[in-house]
Amino acid sequence: MASLAFRSVGKTYRIQSGPVQALQDVSFDIADGEFVSIVGPSGCGKSTLLKMCAGLVPRSDGDILVDDRSVTGVQTQMGVAFQDSLLLEWRSVLRNVLLQIESRKLRIEDYEQRARDLLETVGMESFADAYPGQLSGGMKQRVALCRTLVHDPSVLLLDEPFGALDAMTRDQLVLDLGKMWLETRKTAVLVTHSISEAVFLSDRVVVMSGRPGTILDIVSIDIPHPRGIAVRESPQFVEYVTSIGRYFQS
Numbered sequence: 001m002a003s004l005a006f007r008s009v010g011k012t013y014r015i016q017s018g019p020v021q022a023l024q025d026v027s028f029d030i031a032d033g034e035f036v037s038i039v040g041p042s043g044c045g046k047s048t049l050l051k052m053c054a055g056l057v058p059r060s061d062g063d064i065l066v067d068d069r070s071v072t073g074v075q076t077q078m079g080v081a082f083q084d085s086l087l088l089e090w091r092s093v094l095r096n097v098l099l100q101i102e103s104r105k106l107r108i109e110d111y112e113q114r115a116r117d118l119l120e121t122v123g124m125e126s127f128a129d130a131y132p133g134q135l136s137g138g139m140k141q142r143v144a145l146c147r148t149l150v151h152d153p154s155v156l157l158l159d160e161p162f163g164a165l166d167a168m169t170r171d172q173l174v175l176d177l178g179k180m181w182l183e184t185r186k187t188a189v190l191v192t193h194s195i196s197e198a199v200f201l202s203d204r205v206v207v208m209s210g211r212p213g214t215i216l217d218i219v220s221i222d223i224p225h226p227r228g229i230a231v232r233e234s235p236q237f238v239e240y241v242t243s244i245g246r247y248f249q250s
């Protein structure tokens, strides 16, 4: 159970050459169990917004509320997957997934079966004892997704979790993620450069402007779940993708 609220959130980074205003006056709410994606040009503050939500970066203005409580420190109940979250090469797949449990000082035995079940959901069960160096890029991303989910987080913050993958692998992982989300209905925030991925997975898509990032629009995606891959060819889906894409045509 977790709802999020962003209230007039702003962020200015102070670097040697002067202040950089990354975000300005960002306000929106995310309901418990809702899947929201954020799309916007590079450098508009999407990663910054997720990091502030996770309590990893302090905000400069406004407030971020998790279940009506202001974020003041690191939010350990959240499951976070960042743009370049890598696996530890010297640990097996299973032990990479269980890293979250170890770092939270929870009992490994209580979570091993869950870790194996998650690996099975993404077709990786037979690689539990393999090492990251023996996996393809897409397989590593699948393991990273399991690691994000293993401690049963109340909120998922996903920052381009499939960034560097080829289109086919990415499609499969998007389906995996959609399936996992439907099974658990966690509150989820996904940052992605793919408008079609955002529309496919989300209840709502937040469209942001270039830096300083502000909200241009919030689009409700009125397509029932579960969404099969064929949904992407429906006129309704295409219309959503086209209308959001218009914000980024110059």
Ligand SMILES: Nc1ncnc2c1ncn2[C@@H]1O[C@H](COP(=O)(O)OP(=O)(O)OP(=O)(O)O)[C@@H](O)[C@H]1O
Residues within 6 Å of the ligand: 013, 014, 015, 020, 021, 022, 041, 042, 043, 044, 045, 046, 047, 048, 049, 211
């Ligand atoms: N630690 C930091 N120190 C100083 N400036 C930063 C820092 N992190 C981000 N910025 C600046 O804040 C702005 C927003 O960065 P952010 O990484 O949030 O953008 P983004 O929307 O995630 O971009 P991308 O789509 O390329 O990942 C950029 O101008 C960046 O230079």
Ligand SMILES: [Mg+2]
Residues within 6 Å of the ligand: 046, 047, 048, 083, 159
């Ligand atoms: Mg980013």
